[in-house]
Amino acid sequence: MLQDALLELNCGRRYGLLGANGCGKSTLLAVLGNREVPIPDHIDIFHLTREMPASDKTALQCVMEVDEERIRLEKLAEELVSCNDDESQEQLMDVYERLDEISADTAEARAANILHGLGFTRQMQLQKTKDFSGGWRMRIALARALYVKPHLLLLDEPTNHLDLDACVWLEEELKHYKRILVIISHSQDFLNGICTNIIHVNKKRLKYYTGNYDAFVRTRLELLENQMKQYNWEQDQINHMKNYIARFGHGSAKLARQAQSKEKTLAKMVASGLTEKVSTDKIVNFYFPSCGKVPPPVIMVQNVSFRYHDKGPWIYKNLEFGIDLDTRIALVGPNGAGKSTLLKLLYGDLVPTEGMIRKNSHLRIARYHQHLHELLDLDISPLDYMMKCFPEVKEREEMRKIIGRYGLTGRQQVCPIRQLSDGQRCRVVFAWLAWQVPHLLLLDEPTNHLDMETIDALAQAINEFDGGMVLVSHDFRLISQVAEEIWICENGTVTKWEGNILKYKEHLKSKIFKENKENGAKRK
Structure with a gap:
């Protein structure tokens, strides 16, 4: 590696x-x-x-x-307290001093x-x-x-x-x-x-x-531009010298000497190492096929309340909202507030305790969640897995093209899935989800294990997708790229945040600063 x-x-x-x-x-x-x-x-x-x-x-x-050090010292202090000799008492004072430190x-x-x-x-x-x-x-x-x-x-x-x-x-x-x-x-x-x-x-x-990351992107871009200029200049010099040697290497004595001189210069350039050609980063393209139209409303949430068991706390009370194919929502809020629960309710994995969720009978929903890649058959290749899931695609070459759209190429398509990294397995899952041609994407932490280029490709694919999306993510940048509305899930309700995701981040920072101040928290 x-x-x-x-x-x-x-x-x-x-x-x-x-x-x-x-x-x-x-x-x-x-x-x-x-x-x-x-x-x-x-x-x-x-x-x-x-x-x-x-x-x-x-x-x-x-x-x-x-x-471990604190535990060891506290135990030693307990033992030394019962000793009355001067040496033990002196050692005890040292232990207390270190515990203070x-x-x-x-x-x-x-x-x-x-x-x-x-x-x-x-x-x-x-x-x-x-x-x-x-x-x-x-x-x-x-x-x-x-x-x-x-x-x-x-x-x-x-x-x-x-x-x-x-x-x-x-x-x-x-x-x-x-x-x-x-x-x-x-x-x-x-x-x-x-x-x-x-x-x-x-x-x-x-x-x-x-x-930081932004500085890295800027510096790397400048270095690659300079490398490209240097590479082009060197190649021009080499081509010029090679042409001269080819034309005049067997000419008059004077021209032949000049050709030999250029040949030596060329050999020195090669010996000292030529600039490597800039290879552009492999571009990953995600793709969600066109899903067609479904007349609104595609999902109606009517007076929905939910709790996991009869005497459990209410996760949601009296929710009322609708979702259409032009919906682009990010759900935010603390863990345990019920963001993933809401996605499960919309998908149908959970049933409301009270109220009703009405869906258009033609609606196709794809739900991405963190445990989907655990359901993959690790002993077969991505290609065989997709051929098994979508038998209507008869040609292996056709399926190879489909998988290639999600950044899996060459050997990655035909090796057992267990040999792929977590990020590569997630791409298999996205290919599988997309090829179900959903009208509505429910995405629960889709960026886990993906690299930045893949996240950007996912964001672009979501923006080009002609269906709806509800997103739960801890990635502020992805939310800023794809979400048109921010909904806060907290205290059993869902409320719309008036502002963008960066304003919400500033709100969280000021809340943390206030809490730290109140607790008298001191940084160590």
Whole structure:
């Protein structure tokens, strides 16, 4: 995956690791996390790879127990208190001094503050981890990483399990990280807010850029333009010299000498290394086939209330709205407010407890959710999978063209799906969804595991799609590209936000700032 690559990480820098799906970004983090490259022993590493295992420990306990030094010192202090000799008492004073240095007395408050930022209420912090879903246990693991503040923090798509509120809080938290942070993220505004440097994985090399994501895009564009100019100039020189040598190499003695001189100059140019031709990034095009017209209203939500069981809390009360083929909505709001639940109600996976959802009898709906790629048959190829799902497409070559539209080409189409990266599997899912020719797209976190070029291709395809869309996403940039309305799901209601998604982000930032001020939160 990498050849002759130089890896250099400096203290105080926050690196965004970029590259196309399948280029080896996650593998590189795993190599660092496992110390498979030389890393000084004094540098402690925290690589966030999996959710917190289910157990009887509370979320708060799980975060606090990660601080091994504090636990060791507190245990030692307990033992020394019962010893009366001078040496033990002196050692006890040293232990207390060190506990002061690491702010042991505020440990619980710091852990609680981090969990609160990631969306845990006080009640949830005292809940057993076995009672949480995988996504919430992933947040506990992230809280542990932020609490311990390692010298080298490795985060792979940390926003995948977060809502917009928690994403904004995490961005504010990480942009003050004082040690070394290496982060993989598909969210451009998130990288812009955090990164001091970018590492680009390209052509099996690591290339370093100073600045955030926007600065990387500008610098890379300038470098590629200069490279193209240099390449064209060199090729002109080479062609000119070759023509001269061909024409005059066997002419008069004077011309032949000049031809020989040009031949030497040409050999020197080649020996010192010629500029490589600029190869443009492979462009990914997503495509949703034309779905035709369905007369409005396509979905009517009439006085709908919903809860998961008889005595459970109401998720929604008395919802009233309609959806047509020109609807372009983004649902926002904190985790647990019911955004995914609303998509399931619209799709028909859930039935309203009260009220009714009326749908046009000809309506075709495609719902994308995070667990769809788990339903793929991993032992067959994307090509065979699509041929099995859509037997009306008789020709394999025709199906290859269809899959190619979603950024899967060559070997990726015919190798077993289990050999594909998560991002490549998501593309198989999008091909499968699109080829059902839906009138309405219900998209629940569609950007997880996709690289930025693919997200932009998805945004363009949604904008060219002639049907409707309801989107749940933590990617501010995607929402800004495709959504015409922002609806806030909170406290059992759905209300329209008067303003765009960037105004909503500013609103969340000011809310976090106000909360931190009220809690007297101090950054460490």
